[in-house]
Amino acid sequence: MTAPFSVDRPVLVLYVGGTMGMVASPRGLAVGGNMNARLHSALATLPPTRQARLPAFVVKETEKPIDSSAATAIDWQRLAHTIAKDLPDYAGVVVLHGTDTLAWTAASLAYQLQGLDRPVIVTGAMLPLEAPDSDALANVELALRFATEPRLQEVAVAFADKLFRGVCACKLHSEAADAFASPNYPLLGERVGNDTVLYPTRGLEAQQRGAPRFELPDYAPLAAGGVARIALWPGIQAWQLAAWLEDNRVQGALLEVWGGGNAPEDPSLLGVLAKATGEGKLLAAISQCSQGSVAIGQYAAGQGLAEAGILSGDGMTPEAAYTKLVHLLAQPIGESERRRRFLTSLVGER
Numbered sequence: 275m276t277a278p279f280s281v282d283r284p285v286l287v288l289y290v291g292g293t294m295g296m297v298a299s300p301r302g303l304a305v306g307g308n309m310n311a312r313l314h315s316a317l318a319t320l321p322p323t324r325q326a327r328l329p330a331f332v333v334k335e336t337e338k339p340i341d342s343s344a345a346t347a348i349d350w351q352r353l354a355h356t357i358a359k360d361l362p363d364y365a366g367v368v369v370l371h372g373t374d375t376l377a378w379t380a381a382s383l384a385y386q387l388q389g390l391d392r393p394v395i396v397t398g399a400m401l402p403l404e405a406p407d408s409d410a411l412a413n414v415e416l417a418l419r420f421a422t423e424p425r426l427q428e429v430a431v432a433f434a435d436k437l438f439r440g441v442c443a444c445k446l447h448s449e450a451a452d453a454f455a456s457p458n459y460p461l462l463g464e465r466v467g468n469d470t471v472l473y474p475t476r477g478l479e480a481q482q483r484g485a486p487r488f489e490l491p492d493y494a495p496l497a498a499g500g501v502a503r504i505a506l507w508p509g510i511q512a513w514q515l516a517a518w519l520e521d522n523r524v525q526g527a528l529l530e531v532w533g534g535g536n537a538p539e540d541p542s543l544l545g546v547l548a549k550a551t552g553e554g555k556l557l558a559a560i561s562q563c564s565q566g567s568v569a570i571g572q573y574a575a576g577q578g579l580a581e582a583g584i585l586s587g588d589g590m591t592p593e594a595a596y597t598k599l600v601h602l603l604a605q606p607i608g609e610s611e612r613r614r615r616f617l618t619s620l621v622g623e624r
């Protein structure tokens with residue numbers, strides 16, 4: 275990660291799985307291979323002026339590309355290691371990923387690859403590369419163009435003509451090509467006509483990139499169920515929460531509470547939360563609303579969460595908050611440092 279940026283280097287395209295590379299099978303769409311040839315022949319159908327604007331690229335496929343619904347924290351870790359190892363040889367990286375958990379991977383990569391000095395762009399498609407009216411080609415083209423943009427120094431998601439901060443993106447539509455959004459942060463860039471436009475003042479380079487400081491801890495212990503995600507519902511019972519939080523294997527949990535940071539004022543429920551934080555478990559809360567933030571303690575109905583030691587997740591997406599808990603719990607740091615870092619913006623996630 276020390277080699278200086280050079281536009282002379284090619285872009286590394288990593289296919290890890292997802293619909294973009296899928297082909298029909300008797301059981302429905304399944305992961306296909308041979309992405310190098312398939313991408314080159316698809317890009318060759320673009321008008322020559324657009325082809326001329328694409329950088330040279332090298333395609334690599336993971337040993338066993340997957341449907342991203344099967345991804346785990348181990349896959350996030352493996353991908354970050356691959357990128358960290360190969361990055362010095364490339365101007366930037368494009369990850370071709372399934373859309374279902376694309377935002378989770380992008381958020382996790384952002385924490386692992388802190389201080390990036392070049393672009394890592396995650397993209398995918400709602401339809402396979404060869405399908406009629408597929409969005410795949412346009413997404414690859416967009417990602418390749420941004421992957422050689424030296425002012426872009428972070429993990430981003432390129433999708434449907436838009437470039438999002440990776441740790442702020444989420445999939446909001448299950449069918450439309452325009453499937454991704456970044457509810458609490460503006461676009462980092464977008465396609466306007468035939469041009470790709472970057473808004474550099476919104477990027478990490480301008481805010482807090484600093485020196486490369488990759489953090490590549492072992493996620494394996496957490497991947498075995500170490501962090502739970504629990505959305506509250508009206509009428510949730512203390513015993514139900516306890517079933518999750520009293521298990522020794524659970525080291526942290528993301529709670530999805532109401533509105534601006536509210537939960538039932540039920541002493542037994544709050545008691546379960548306080549017991550868990552008292553045992554050193556890392557518990558954080560975000561809102562079930564996808565836009566806006568939580569400010570725990572603003573309402574009386576949220577005071578109990580504050581008193582139980584629940585960390586405020588501010589305006590983080592579930593993907594950003596969850597992967598941050600995994601990342602912090604995987605590191606050999608003390609509880610107070612974990613809590614401090616959770617409340618600090620590490621890569622523009624809050």
Ligand code: ASN
Nearest residue numbers: 292293341342372373374
């Ligand atoms: N199931 C696919 C995946 O996430 C969905 C897609 O890529 N559009 O791998």
